[in-house]
Amino acid sequence: MKVDLIVRNARIDTRDAAHPKASSLAILHGRIVAIDADVDGLQARETLDLGGLPVLAGFNDVHAHSVWFGTTLIEADLSAVASHDDIYAAIERQAQQTAPGEWVVAAGYNPVLLGSTHPDPDRLDTASGGRPVWIKHASGHSGQASNRALELAGVDLRAVPEVEGGVIRIDETGRPTGVLEERAMELVQRILLPYPLASLERALQLATEQYAREGLTSVTDAGVAGGWIGHAPAELAAYQSARDKGLLSTRMQVMPVMDALGPIDGHDDEPSRRGFGAGMRTGWGDEWLQLGPVKVFTDGSILGRTAQMREEYEGCPGYHGYLQDDPDAMRARIMDAAAAGWSLALHAVGDAALDFALDAIEAAVQQHGRPRVPNRVEHGMVVRPEQLDRLAALEIACVVQPSFIPSFGEGIRAPVGAARGRISIRARSQLDAGMPLAFSSDRPVAAGAPLLGIQSFVQRLTEEGQVYGEHERISVDEAVHAATVGSAEVTGQQHAKGRLAPGQLADLVVLGAHPRDVDAGEISAIPVRATIAGGAFTHREADLG
Structure with a gap:
């Protein structure tokens, strides 16, 4: 029998109690069909000699936000700011790439890292050249609007309304600070949403490509198609279209x-x-896209x-x-x-x-x-x-x-x-x-690399x-x-993934070292040499094999 891929000379951590360690495995039609001695005598379209590198089952993040994460790779990135001046500078740079009157959107701001303080809505208006500004906080449960954005959202700056299930924060003078919590964010989101489906497909492509570089083969998107966390009612359609176009690099379980x-x-x-x-x-x-x-x-x-x-x-x-x-x-x-x-x-x-x-x-x-x-x-x-x-x-x-x-x-x-x-x-x-x-991980709320999580x-x-x-x-x-x-x-998928054994999906990650073989503080620095999902490489370093 000729299989699609044989992996040899590896240190395979199977997670299978009946056969916990292996040195070779064979893959056919997206599944593992043989381990160790059962590989002998098989021919393959490709053979990968790993020279003793460790192999683990592909990593699985059961709570991330893939559309949201993908859009942050397109919007202004505030994850590394160290001061409010850094924020204003980033907004100004983004505004220079934004047509007059269009919204300047930024993501990744974590107020906790700046003493739970927030940029001034007047300064945001200045930095954006009068364009409305919306800053998505890293927690996902609040955001920051400029004064121009608040006005467009219908917030009277002199008589701030109450919002059920949310709060429009005000300062000691009763003036809005620009911070919208929970359902108050919908005041801005109903203007910005829905995103075009093409933008959502691009976001999913960027997100899953990054997942693959980190050894992820499965991810659960924890909330789509509505609420303050959704980007469009048709996000499931975007997932289907992205899958049909070959843009998804990881298996996805999607929570509406x-x-x-x-x-x-x-x-x-x-x-x-x-x-x-x-x-x-x-x-x-199915195995690639599931509710x-x-x-x-x-x-x-x-x-x-x-x-x-x-x-x-x-x-x-x-x-x-x-x-x-x-x-x-x-x-x-x-x-x-x-x-x-x-x-x-x-x-x-x-x-x-x-x-x-x-x-x-x-x-x-x-x-x-x-x-x-x-x-x-x-x-x-x-x-x-x-x-x-x-x-x-x-x-x-x-x-x-x-x-x-x-x-x-x-x-x-x-x-x-x-x-x-x-x-x-x-x-x-x-x-x-x-x-x-x-x-x-809850990415993009926090860093999402699975080795960092371990x-x-x-x-x-x-x-x-x-x-x-x-x-x-x-x-x-x-x-x-x-x-x-x-x-x-x-995720209810233990019958198909999580272990490297015959009958399981051929989802695996090749690492530069096994996490148990390095100091705990160095686990996140282990190189991901290759990622395979369904028997196909979704990430592969040029010098591997």
Whole structure:
């Protein structure tokens, strides 16, 4: 039999308990068909001698924002600014490439790195030459508008309106600062959206090309087609078109936001349901493009102090954050989606929001059963011990982002305090409770390279070099397992990916060194020599093989 590719002379970490190590494997029609001795005697269209390099299953990021990330590669980048003057200079440069009257859009600004301060809306108007300015904060839960942008959005600068589920921030004089939180961002987004489909396809191409360079073969886009995080109602169409045109370099599981689902008519004896008109639900699609759970935003972020906490925020007497919508209305939509067969992915950052999420998912499971693709809580930043027990008992995955720690760990610890910091971004505790642990980045909110995520799981060092929850550290082997096997389990795809064994998808990454063979602080610097998805190279260094 002639196969498509044989990999020889490698150190293969299979993650398969029956055959944990191998030196060769064979690939045919996008799947692994043989390991070690079973490769002998096979002929191949291509043979790759790796000279002893390590091979792992392809990395899997179970919570990123691919369209959003791709657009940041097109817009002005504020991720590296060190002062407000840097922001004004970047806006001025972008404005010079923007037609008069058009919007100047920037992304990646993290106010925490500048002492939670914000640029002056008047200075933004000056820097842009009067063009409206919209700055997307890295958290995704707030943004900054210039005065001209606020005026176009209908905000009276002398009588700032209230927004349900969001806030227009004002200064001590009652004048808007330009900061729009949560649903208040929709005031600007309804002007800028929807993006053209061609722009979305280009964003997906750029995003997935970067994923491949980092060893990613699978990614879950955690929220498309609506809400403040969406870029167009037809984002799923953009995904299909990008796939048809060969623009996707990674397999994609796509979560539509609850806003994208509508009521579905059914028989009088059936419960009310919510979904797409034709009844498609979680799991529809194939190995390259699949519908994931429905995404529901229950609260906001700790960085923006909009996550709902049971206890007040540090330094904010009486303030607990807030839910993004009426809890009864959210619960009704969640139950209707579960009735239509959707798995649930509830964004719940604060522990009070997590109480709501757990109650809602438990009620959905009691009424409609557990779905094949696991129900999930996104982020679960602060998780009390009894909540961890409920997560495990209900078989709900808690999707944490290890790279939050080196990106802005101290920015999280300050508003929650030391005690709640000890029960946040849990990893060791999840494994000890018998829960699957996955890797996710929330990119572009934080850096997304999976090797950095593995390093962060192991070290848990903040941006200031301080340890964030030493008791939640895990081993290198456990972190690699999270980025491969654990991620496959959390996305309901363990039958096809996460391990390198016959019958599994031929998704693998060739590294310059195995993460366990270098100092923990050097894991993120390991070169990604090649990435293979479905037996085809999506990234390959010129001198490999």
